[in-house]
Each structure stands twice: as structure tokens, then as C-alpha cells.
Amino acid sequence: MLQPLTVVLLVASGLLGLLAAHHLLRGRLVDDPLIIVGAVIELALVVQLVVGLTKASAIGDGAERATFIAYLFTVLLVIPATIVIAVKEKTQWAMAVVLGGALVVAILVARLQQVWSLNV
């Protein structure tokens, strides 16, 4: 769809995952760097939503286009939900949730790219 954006998103998700793994091992909780990386990902996801919506008409099949648009919106929910859950938890499980969230964002971004490339 927009390859540089996809690469940025995958790299940023990877970074968030690494940061969460690091914090997990060091027994740290949610801090500023984690939230900043999360915010950068969320911003990039909003850009992806706008770009995706403007380009969605290129997908011919109606059901596939609906799937594509559904993914564009769904992926926006993951990081905020993850951070809210992680902030409330005061044990290392908080970082396990962030690690999982980063993984889910990466998977969804990859799925979006897959739906796009298979249908355009």
C-alpha cells in the first residue's frame, strides 16, 4: 500500500516489543520512552488509516475491501488498550501485555499489507 509507512510501523512495533522485553527483565513499569514509542506508532497508524481509506477503492472485491477497512480501524485500538491495561498493573505482567500488544500491531500491519497486495 505505502511501503515506507509499513516498514516504519513494523520497525516501531519491533522497538516497542524490545523496550517492553527490556523493561520486563529489569522489573520496570510503563515509563516515558514506552509511551513515546507507543504514541509514534499510533500516529503512524492514523496516517495509515487516512492513506488506506483514500486508496481503498483500488481493491475490487467488496468483501476484501471491507476487511481491509475493518483492519485499518481495528489496529488503532490495540496500543491505547494495551497502555491502559499496562498502566494499571503494578507487576511485571504489565510489560507482558505491552509485548503482546506490539506483536499484535505488527501482525495486523502485515495482514493489511497482505490483503492489499493480494487484491490490487
Place this chain on the structure above:
Amino acid sequence: MSEPAPTPEASSEQPDTERPHTGHGFGRVLVAVYGLLALAATGRSILQITEYFDRAPVPFLLSALAALIYLVATIGLARGDRASVRLATIALTVELVGVLVVGTWSVARPEAFPEKTVWSHFGAGYGYVPLVLPLVGLWWIRRTARATAASDEEVARSAD
């Protein structure tokens, strides 16, 4: 318990006392995963029912049922009070039975499931998460209930 509370009621009112709770600690991961599955199943069922319901009504209704069950499980585990946990236990049991029945059914008669559901082929399309998750969830509820009973007993003892 390091800080003796006078009654179990009083200790449950203080959010910082570590009273066993299905939505805390490892429970956060469970709530997050259930929330994600609820989202995925809801999205898929809305899409299937609005876009091509005629193609396979049974699997699509099953997707909607699964979505509802995941939603109930997520909220029940996150809230963690007695009634919520009981509701979550029922949801998880139905989920386990559902994934086993639908999984077996879809393997035995694949023509009945031309479209994927979260439960067909024992959740293979979702990395078998739908099969493993109810087992983990039921284990976690049981563990939390036992820990609660143990801590209540300790509270009662220290009050004597």
C-alpha cells in the same frame, strides 16, 4: 498477608492490597487476549453477516456467538467480583465445549464449513489460541478462587 485487615470486605475496598483478582497480574494478559479475540470475532462476524450471510449462515452465526462469549469472558475476568467470575466461568466452559464440538464437526464434515470461523478446525486459523485459551482461563479462575479462599482463611485466623 503482611497487613492484617479486619474483615475481607474492608480489604477488598482497598485497591492496593494484593487480594487475588481474576483481572490482576497474569489476569491482565488473559483480559487483553480475550479482548483481542472478542474484537476479532466481532469484526469477522459483522463482516460475514453483512457481506455474505447467504453463503454459510451456520458458521457465521457461530462466529457471532463466539464473539458474544469472548465479550462476556473479557468483561467477567476484568471485573473479577463473584458474580462476574461465575459468568466468566460459564462463558469459558461454553467456549471450551464450542471449540471442541465445532472443531470435531468441521473436521468430520468440512463441507458444512466452507467459511472459516474462530472455532473450526479447533481454532487452527488463530494459532489454536481458541482451544488453549479456555483451558488457561479456567485454570486461572480456579487458582484465583483457591488463593482467595486461602487469604480469607488467613484473615479470619489473624482476626482471632
